[in-house]
Amino acid sequence: MDRNQRPRSIIDSLGEELIAILTPVSICMFTVVLLVCILNSDPSSSSSASFSSIATAAYSESDSDSSWDKFVGAFLNSLVFVAAITVATFVLVLLFYLRCVKFLKFYMGFSAFIVLGNLGGEILVLLIDRFRFPIDCITFLILLFNFSVVGVFAVFMSKFSILVTQGYLVWIGVLVAYFFTLLPEWTTWVLLVALALYDIAAVLLPVGPLRLLVEMAISRDEDIPALVYEARPVIRNDSRLVQRRVWRERRSSQNDNDDIEDRTNRNEVVRVVRSAEVDEERVGSSERAEISVPLIDRRPDQVENSETFLEGIGLGSSGAIKLGLGDFIFYSVLVGRAAMYDLMTVYACYLAIIAGLGITLMLLSVYQKALPALPVSIMLGVVFYFLARLLLEVFVVQCSSNLVMF
């Protein structure tokens, strides 16, 4: 048939993978905006005053301070938070170095349970309270317990239903992002910018903790146990499972050929099982290993437990795009905070973030190594938020109130 003979162009594969990563990000952002709009609709509800966490440790904003005070306070808050994250990431690097992988996996499962049970329960209680839903506490507890335990299974076990795992990861991102949007306003914006800068430093600098982690994972050929969203690997229609852009690093001559073959054979086991046929064209060198991406982030909590969220984008062992859960969270925080102002800023920030994500994916294909996914999107998002709020809104409101529309 003609279809089988026509070589699959870049556009076919690119579109599918872009959509595979844009859909969950969009769903996460949409859900956070929805939650913000529903739960924050009454202005008398508790806003910034009562939410205390590590991100407001240095300074808690109150309405009576001047702008400069607020800015300095927000800056101090962000410094504290970024310092805490750096420490937590270095602890993670140390644990990974000492090969405490089991402990990390257990901790990951435990933190997922806490997030789903505690934060999820709290959001559900808020929703029930808001809508006066007549559910009794026994049913509620059973449902919450079910939800959290299956979530832990989904996160903990490596071979689980892809759809369920992805759904749970997005839901964890939504929960944490909603709680981040409760931070005071100035703190949120300065924190986002600070985290974008931290992300660049941690991934690209040679001394950055995330880069160390990635290099250790490469050298040991393991996956880092952390919360990372992996898009479903795309399978072609003609039943030839082609290795999708599994970018690999050229191993230097440290390893002899047998060793490499053994390692790549282990990686290749999964593909040998899957691929029914072998393509005529072969990849040239066999001395390559795969990289999986991680960058780590930490979620602040009243209880100070750190969790292994990841930020950053890259490719996983099956060639699917991996995006760290920290990216989901902070994109959604940005959009959620924009939603607290008006929906116009939401649209502007959403488009900015998606554009930033597209740019990051392009850079990923060009540079072929782990990249920070936060900086471009966050910078664009923040710029667009302030432009929309300060300049666009005035213009649009004037236009529509005078019935001049585009």
Place this chain on the structure above:
Amino acid sequence: MEDSRSDDSNLNPIRNRNPNPTPNPLSTIISSAQVWPTIDGPLGLTEEASVDYARRFYKFGFALLPWLWFVNCFYFWPVLRHARAFPQIRNYVVRSAIGFSVFTALLSAWALTFSIGGEQLFGPVYDKLVMYNVADRLGLSGLA
């Protein structure tokens, strides 16, 4: 971005894991007709691992986890559809489905009775059990 092709045959001359390196149309037909036990198809579990997983999910579901039973049925949906293909897995999946239905029937009966009956049926106990009051009492809804 370019696709990289699999290099299996190049790597396994010693292991001989792939004894038939040349593309064989018959093997294509056979492999494409193979039914995978999980809903993920070729990305999911193999048949041997599936039995283990199905059994474990079924047993864990007894800890008041009907949602786990449901996920079990969802994950092994092809097992339910192709009735003859996987006898061992089907055993556990069918039992999970039954367990899920029974538990859901009981739970929804209770929940519906509670929400529809309301104060008239329960009296003062209603106020003690309903969630938003419990949350108010425990201070959960103030977003401490």
